Amino acid sequence: MCSGKTPSRLNGSAKAGDRYIVTALVASHIDDQLIPLSRVLQSVLNVSTGRDWYCSSRRWRMRYSTLHEVWIDLNVIKATEHLTLHCKDLDIFENSTTLFSLPPSMNASEDISMMSIASMSSGGEVTRSLKNRTTERRLDLLTLHLENPLQEGGRYRLHLKYKGQLSKALSGFYRVAYTDKANITSWLATTTFEPTEARRAFPCFDEPIFKARFQINLARPDSLSTLSNMPLRSTTVDAKKPGWVWDHYEESPLMSTYLVSFYVGNLQSVERTLAEGGTPFKVWARPGATEQTRFALSMGPEMLRFLGDYIGVDNPLPKQDVLALPNFISDALENWGLISFGEKYLLYQPGVSSSSSQQKIATILGHELAHNWFGNLVTMRWWDDIWLNEGFATYFSTLAVNHVRPEWDIHSLYAVNSFLKVFSVDALHTSHPLIPSADTPSDLHQIFDAITYFK
Ligand SMILES: [Zn+2]
Structure with missing residues (x-):
């Protein structure tokens, strides 16, 4: 469907009166009862492939379930008790879903990537608990219903833990096998998100207008390498898993979800x-x-x-x-x-x-x-x-x-x-x-x- 609504309250840089075609896919996001996001949304995607992967001496393989966490900073333009994201084929751990209020003094552009994962998870006040959640499968929508409304003008950090699957479908976050000259099979995993498959890797606002800054951390066996959109900032040893390390990437500029990408393998x-x-x-x-x-x-x-x-x-x-x-x-x-x-x-x-x-x-x-x-x-x-x-x-x-x-x-x-x-x-x-x-x-x-x- 179409609407003559302008995007000015979604995007601070938009001019009032600009044409904006609202389709069925985006309509639920801009409903007056729901949460429009500001253009300074930031996300941290923490992809742990650790638990289900293993190495052998000459080849590495992986089982196909992956563990993830994502933190999303939200600016609330209008008070709401409902928060709708795109999400497809992901198993979200409901008991781990939390919303932290962010201090007003925290600048919108403050570097979220500089915060440790521990402080992100425990440093804020848990101000909103989840009442229940509903899904709209045709449009891949997940709505979190909250006990208390998010306040207009407030800033919050949503934290989700979830499990995904590495498919062979060549879209979303998926795996690819290949055979080398010695007839040894190797695997790599990478992403193809355009136009609507980022939601199969992490819950997100999966439409091009919702740009965000992404800071990505990837766990890998130390025999492999990873890549992402931005340069590698540092690599740290995973103290809990011998032979595993975390790659921490620089924070990206504002970008749409369909452009996010990461890879792990031995290319x-x-x-x-x-x-x-x-x-x-x-x-x-x-x-x-x-x-x-x-x-x-x-x-x-x-x-x-x-x-x-x-x-x-x-x-x-x-x-x-x-x-x-x-x-x-x-x-x-x-x-x-x-x-x-x-x-x-x-x-x-x-x-x-x-x-x-x-x-x-x-x-x-x-x-x-x-x-x-x-x-x-x-x-x-x-x-x-x-x-x-x-x-x-x-x-x-x-x-x-x-x-x-x-x-x-x-x-x-x-x-x-x-x-x-x-x-x-x-x-x-x-x-x-x-x-x-x-x-x-x-x-x-x-x-x-x-x-x-x-x-
Ligand atoms: Zn093209």
Whole structure:
């Protein structure tokens, strides 16, 4: 459904009178009886994969349930007794759900990541207890009903403990197996959240308008490594589990939940960072396949620098990692600072791969890097404007590729390829407007097509 409500009370930077399409998915969040969030929401995602994982001498495996905790800071715009989040396929420990009031003196931008987990859990006053909870499965909504209302203007910290499952579905937080040359099977785990799968990894306000700062901590066996959107801040030994460590990541800038990402596994990296302030740039691949990252590394750092110079805004994040995943749900995904690729769209083997695969790798890599600005830094309020993300990323990709490889005449190729793709899709009865109606999670998965990317 649509509404003429403005987002001004949701987003302090919005101008009164701006158009805002309220779909069924977001309607419950902005109901007058519920809790709109300010744009300074902060989250700490503490992912413990510890209990159910183990290592052997030559390989590591994992069982598939994971333990997590999440802390979410809330600004209450209007008093409410109900708190609605997105949540899917997660087993929340109801007895551990708590709400702390935050002292008024605490600045909204105070660095939550500097607080220890112990102080976060016990330092505040538990002011609201949970009466019960209800779910709306069609929209993946979880509503916590409170004994006493949250006060207008108040600030609170919601703490949830829960258990999840590492699926094989290539979405949410999932696992991927691969076999190396010695015929040994290894596993990695990573995330694919766009558009509506972050809710399968942590309870959250899983819509692009609800940006938050994320500070992520990951537990791992010390034989593996982890990655996330931001640079690693520190690694500490887990005193309770011998052989395990915690990786603590820097706090992110404001970003939408669909861009959050983390990874654990034994991929290996090759780095190429341009001189004079270039963003540290690494491509990660299976052991034995790292040489095939050379072509991507010959293009990526230059394209990233070109885009920042051309747009006039420096690359927003301090590092760029790119994963070549043995199995992936699409070509690539623009997780901020941690782009994911299917191997065949990123790895290039001279003498084996075709020359056209070079153009495909460069074009997709340029597209995902352009998302650092178009979509990640500047984000649509709702998914019906996803064409702004994809259209600009596609166009700026051709500029970046042309800058590094002008001899390819990529603009001519782009014109032919994109026109043909759009004509063929737009001629079908299933064609849709550039700004489609997209209300439910299943609707959203249908709109990532040639019309959105190229029309
Ligand atoms: Zn894209």
